[in-house]
Each structure stands twice: as C-alpha cells, then as structure tokens.
Amino acid sequence: MISYRHHIVSLVAVFLALAAGIALGGGPLSDLGRDDQPAAASTRADRATEQRASYGDQFATASAGALYAGGLKDHPVAVVTLPGADADAAGGLGVQVRAAGGTVAGTYAVQRALTDASEKSLVDTLGSQLTQQLGAGAVSPDSSTYVRIGQLLGLAVATSDLSTADVAAVRESLAGADLATAPDAAPRAPLVLLVLGRHTDPAILAGVVTGLADKATGVVVAGTTAAAAAAGDLGVLRSDPAAHQVATVDGVETPLGQVTAVLALIRSLTTPGGSYGVAGADGAVPVR
Incomplete structure (x- = not known):
C-alpha cells in the first residue's frame, strides 16, 4: 500500500521534473533526421518549456501547505x-x-x-x-x-x-x-x-x-x-x-x-x- 509520504515524494518528483523542462522524447536523439525544423516548431517548443516551468511553480505554491505540514x-x-x-x-x-x-x-x-x-x-x-x-x-x-x-x-x-x-x-x-x-x-x-x-x-x-x-x-x-x-x-x-x-x-x-x-x-x-x-x-x- 502506498503511504501518504510516498505519495507526496512522488508528487514532488513530478513537479520538479516538469519545472526542469524534462519531457518524454525530449532528449538529444529526438532531433535526428530533423535538421531543418521550421521556426514555428521552435517557438512552440519554447512555449511548452515555459509552460512546464510555470506549472512547476504553480504546483509548488499550491502544494506547499501540505508539504510543510x-x-x-x-x-x-x-x-x-x-x-x-x-x-x-x-x-x-x-x-x-x-x-x-x-x-x-x-x-x-x-x-x-x-x-x-x-x-x-x-x-x-x-x-x-x-x-x-x-x-x-x-x-x-x-x-x-x-x-x-x-x-x-x-x-x-x-x-x-x-x-x-x-x-x-x-x-x-x-x-x-x-x-x-x-x-x-x-x-x-x-x-x-x-x-x-x-x-x-x-x-x-x-x-x-x-x-x-x-x-x-x-x-x-x-x-x-x-x-x-x-x-x-x-x-x-x-x-x-x-x-x-x-x-x-x-x-x-x-x-x-x-x-x-x-x-x-x-x-x-x-x-x-x-x-x-x-x-x-x-x-x-x-x-x-
């Protein structure tokens, strides 16, 4: 049975990963075969990174009270x-x-x-x-x-x-x-x-x-x-x-x-x- 403590630790890991901009498929191999990505794709990637960082801050603020106890x-x-x-x-x-x-x-x-x-x-x-x-x-x-x-x-x-x-x-x-x-x-x-x-x-x-x-x-x-x-x-x-x-x-x-x-x-x-x-x-x- 997963304890409340383990649940909190898992949630912390999730929002930190999101804040750092870590996403599935985002490693260096994901760019192979796509040397000429259009500027629009780069803009969308930058926006997605900003959204992940923003989500991490929002999650931390919302969950702070529970983490502090x-x-x-x-x-x-x-x-x-x-x-x-x-x-x-x-x-x-x-x-x-x-x-x-x-x-x-x-x-x-x-x-x-x-x-x-x-x-x-x-x-x-x-x-x-x-x-x-x-x-x-x-x-x-x-x-x-x-x-x-x-x-x-x-x-x-x-x-x-x-x-x-x-x-x-x-x-x-x-x-x-x-x-x-x-x-x-x-x-x-x-x-x-x-x-x-x-x-x-x-x-x-x-x-x-x-x-x-x-x-x-x-x-x-x-x-x-x-x-x-x-x-x-x-x-x-x-x-x-x-x-x-x-x-x-x-x-x-x-x-x-x-x-x-x-x-x-x-x-x-x-x-x-x-x-x-x-x-x-x-x-x-x-x-x-």
Whole structure:
C-alpha cells in the first residue's frame, strides 16, 4: 500500500521534473533526421518549456501547505539579506515561512561595508571592540575577522545566550558602523535565512556563514539559479567546508525555489546541512 509520504515524494518528483523542462522524447536523439525544423516548431517548443516551468511553480505554491505540514509552527525566522539581494525573493521567502506556520522575526540588511574587502580594517576593529565588550565566551577568541563578524551577526539575530541589553548594543554597533541594519526591538530567531545578492568575496562569505552557523540553530543560504553556477557565489560556497554547517538552496527567485528553501529550514531544526535545488548535490527538495 502506498503511504501518504510516498505519495507526496512522488508528487514532488513530478513537479520538479516538469519545472526542469524534462519531457518524454525530449532528449538529444529526438532531433535526428530533423535538421531543418521550421521556426514555428521552435517557438512552440519554447512555449511548452515555459509552460512546464510555470506549472512547476504553480504546483509548488499550491502544494506547499501540505508539504510543510506546519513544520515551522512556533519557530521564528530571521531573514538576513546581503547587498544586492532581490527584494521580491526575500519577500516571497517570508510569505512561505508564514505558510509553514512560522513568523518572520525581523529582516536584517547587511550593508556593503561588511562584505567589501577594502573595509576589512573597519570590520576587524569593530569585531575586536565588541568581543572585548561582551566578555569571555560570547565570541570565539581565535576567530578570523569575518567568522567573528558572522558570530556577532548571529548574536544580534539568533542566539538567546546574550542579555537583551547586550543584543541591543551589538545591533546598535553594527548599524552605527554601517555594517548591518536591524528592525527595532525584533525578537531573536534561532533559524536564519541568508539571502545572497550580488557577488561577495568567497572568503568573506564563507567566514560570515561559518560565524552565523556557530550561533544559530539552523541556517539556510538561499541564492538564485545564476548564483548556483560553478563560478557563482552559491556554487563556490558549496565547495567550501563552511557549507557543511548550513543548508544551501538555489533558484529562490522562483516560487519553487522559495518552497524548497522553507522545506530546508524545517529540516534544519533537526538535521543541519544539505544542498538542494536544480543544482543541489543532495537532491531537488529535502523530504523529511
């Protein structure tokens, strides 16, 4: 007898195949003997591919509630955006967090200075000052510049280890140095969605991700389809040891990718890591 779980897995496989444009008879051998296809046939093929991709997004949106099964109920999520992150993608992720029963505790915008290698001195100085101010145990004393600032960002958005006053001090310091903005009095959230933007130096990104993962229960790094290319930020991060501590999801400019990211968030409550999406090494969608 086919279980409900197996039924859901099968449905997920179907809509992912459709979204990727996989169709019977669509392989490279299907063009043999048809070197001179009329332009109209090519147009129809392009339209069919677009329709399949659209269907995948529609299916993901319609079935998201059943796939989530309230997996984020009572779990606040912090959304952290890197410079150049797509506002529509970040907003769509927030919608899906709420559809899974969770809440968006706050949206934090990392500013250009934090990810600009020419501003490393500023990042290092502020990190050292805050580490001394917070005292022993808050930040690893031997952390590198960007792992340390990632830990401080994690203290500001995720951890419950600091007092409310100390958290406010970290947030104010990050904002005062134009490194990151924070909403007023936002509650801390153990789950973090880090939304990639324009290109970030790989070493800086890996350091920030490592630091965040040190302080949060679960971190999902979300990037676009383009970012998942071998030379893209997500593609490079996936080859770095830093990625072992977090889940990575590509394609979040689409509803299908946004649903996948929230499924990865749910999974991160119990199991860290994983690489998902069209270019994901661990499969298209994390299935609990």
